[in-house]
Amino acid sequence: MVILLWELVTRYSGWSSQVFxxxxxxxxxxxxxxxNGELLKHTVASLFRVTAGFYLAVVxxxxxxxxxxxxxxxxxxxxxxxxxxxxxxxLAWIPLAMLWFGIGDVPAIFLIFLSSFFPLVVSTSVAxxxxxxxxxxxxxxxxxxxxxxxxxxxxxxxxxNVIIALxxxxxxxxxxxxxxxxxxxxxxxxxxxxxxRNALRMDYVMVGMIVIGIIGLLLxxxxxxxxxxxxxxxxRLAK
Amino acid sequence: MxxxxxxxxxxxxxxxxxxxxxxxxxxxxxxxxxxxxxxxKEGEMVCILGPSGCGKSTLxxxxxGFDSPTSGxxxxxxxxxxxxxxxxxxxxxxxxxxxxxxxxxxxxxxVRHLPEEEKNERAQEYIDIVDLSGFEHHYPHQLSxxxxxxxxxxxxxxxxxxxxxxxEPFSGLDFLTHMKIREExxxxxxxxxxxxxxxxHDIDDALIMGDRIIVLxxxxxxxxxxxTLSFDRxxxxxxxxxxxxxxxxxxxxxxxxxxx
Numbered sequence: 494m495v496i497l498l499w500e501l502v503t504r505y506s507g508w509s510s511q512v513f514x515x516x517x518x519x520x521x522x523x524x525x526x527x528x529n530g531e532l533l534k535h536t537v538a539s540l541f542r543v544t545a546g547f548y549l550a551v552v553x554x555x556x557x558x559x560x561x562x563x564x565x566x567x568x569x570x571x572x573x574x575x576x577x578x579x580x581x582x583x584l585a586w587i588p589l590a591m592l593w594f595g596i597g598d599v600p601a602i603f604l605i606f607l608s609s610f611f612p613l614v615v616s617t618s619v620a621x622x623x624x625x626x627x628x629x630x631x632x633x634x635x636x637x638x639x640x641x642x643x644x645x646x647x648x649x650x651x652x653x654n655v656i657i658a659l660x661x662x663x664x665x666x667x668x669x670x671x672x673x674x675x676x677x678x679x680x681x682x683x684x685x686x687x688x689x690r691n692a693l694r695m696d697y698v699m700v701g702m703i704v705i706g707i708i709g710l711l712l713x714x715x716x717x718x719x720x721x722x723x724x725x726x727x728x729r730l731a732k
Numbered sequence: 733m734x735x736x737x738x739x740x741x742x743x744x745x746x747x748x749x750x751x752x753x754x755x756x757x758x759x760x761x762x763x764x765x766x767x768x769x770x771x772x773k774e775g776e777m778v779c780i781l782g783p784s785g786c787g788k789s790t791l792x793x794x795x796x797g798f799d800s801p802t803s804g805x806x807x808x809x810x811x812x813x814x815x816x817x818x819x820x821x822x823x824x825x826x827x828x829x830x831x832x833x834x835x836x837x838x839x840x841x842x843v844r845h846l847p848e849e850e851k852n853e854r855a856q857e858y859i860d861i862v863d864l865s866g867f868e869h870h871y872p873h874q875l876s877x878x879x880x881x882x883x884x885x886x887x888x889x890x891x892x893x894x895x896x897x898x899x900e901p902f903s904g905l906d907f908l909t910h911m912k913i914r915e916e917x918x919x920x921x922x923x924x925x926x927x928x929x930x931x932x933h934d935i936d937d938a939l940i941m942g943d944r945i946i947v948l949x950x951x952x953x954x955x956x957x958x959x960t961l962s963f964d965r966x967x968x969x970x971x972x973x974x975x976x977x978x979x980x981x982x983x984x985x986x987x988x989x990x991x992x
Contacts (some may be wrong), residue, residue, distance in 0.1 A: 627824055627826070627828050628828075628830060630798050630816070630822065630824075630828070631822075631824075631828045631830065631841075633797075633798075633815065633816040634796070634816045634817075634818060634820075634821060634822050635818055635821075635841050635842050635891070636816075636817070636818050645830070645833075645841075646830070649830070649832035649833075650832065652832070725832070726871065726873065727831035727832060727871060727872065727873045
C-alpha cells in the first residue's frame, strides 16, 4: 500500500526524480548496488562496527553494572561519574574520538561503545538492586559461595531485564553507527548515504535508508528471540 | 534436652517515618520484641501464634540467622547463631523457590555437594514424598500455589536439616490445599522427625499440629502463653475437650470473642 502510494506521489507530484525517486527507481538502484557488491561491502562494514562496539559495551558494561548494583562503595564512587557522562550524546564525542583515534574503524567503534555502555551499566545496576532479598536469603540458607550467588542468583535474576536493555541499546547503537560513519570513515551505510548525497544520487540514499531499517528490524527480532528462552519466561509472567 | 535457647532477646527498629525529635534518641525506635525467653527441644513441633505485626516473623528470622537481636542471644547446640546455616532451612511466606530454575534444580540446591547418584536419588525421593512426581521439569510459574509450597518443602527437607522454620506456610492457599499441606507437614514430621518451628495466625493449625503452642502479645511482644499439647495426632478438636477449651481461651486472648 505504502509503496503504491509512494509510486503514485512520485509520478504525479511533479517533483523531479532527482529529489524524490520512485520506488521502482530505488529498487533498480538497489539491484545495481547488490550486483556490484557495494551494498554488501558497506553493510558488512557497518555491522562489523556495531558488533565490535556493542560487544565491548556488553562485556564491560554488564559486569560494571553488577558491581555498582551490589557494592555500595563502588556505587558511591562511580555512580556520579556514570550519571554525568550518560546524558552526553555520543555524537558530542566525535571531535575527541577523531583526535584520539584518528580516522577509521576505531573512533566509530568507540562511539558505538559509548552509546551502549552507559545505558547497559545503568539498567544492569538497577536490575541487580531490584532482586528480591528473599533470593539472597535462600542463597545464604543453602550456604552458597560468592561465585554461586553470582551464577545462580544474580545473573539469572537480572537476565530478563538485561535482555530488554540489550534490545533497547542495540537500536541506539545502530542509530549511532550511521552518524559515526558520516564523519569518521570511508565505508559503511552511513558513509554510503553521505557519499550518495554528495553525488546527488537520492535513489542510493533511499536504498541506504531501507537497508538500515531492515537491519534494525532484524537486530530487534534477534534480541526479542533471546527473551523467549524458557528459563527467562518467569520474568515476563511474574511481574 | 533443649537444643535451641532464646535468651532475653530484644529487638528494636528505627522508625524511618517519624521525624526524629530533639533531646531524645530513643523516641523514634520501635521495640518489636521485649525480653523473649524460649527453649525448643529436638524434634519438637512448635507453633507460634500472635496478633499481626507482633514480631513473630522477626523472631523466626533471628533463629534462622537472617537477622540479629538488639540484645540477648539465640544459641543452637550451645553455639550463638551468627548467620544462616543449612541445618535450619527457612520456608518463606511468599515462595522462596528460585523462579529461573525448574522444580528439580531447586530441590537439588541443598544437596548439590553430594555425589551425582546420591544427589539424584535424594531429590527424587523428596519430590515423590511431596507428590510432585511428573513436575520435576516445570518452572515455578507453571505451578499452583499448593504445588509451589510443596516444592519448597521438598527442597527444604531434602537437605535433611535438623529444623524447618516456616513463616506462615499456609498463607494464600485455598481451604482444601491448606488442609492437605497441613496434613502433609504432620506426616512429614512424624516420618522424618525433624524439629519444626511454625508461625501461623490460624489457631486451629496450631492446635492440630503443635507439640507446643507459644502465644506472643502485641508489640512490644512478650511470651503471653506457653502450653504443651501431648495429644496424639491426628487430632479432632471437637472430640478433645481440653483442646476446644484451649481454643476458646486462645481466641479470647487474641482479641476475638469466639461465639460464631
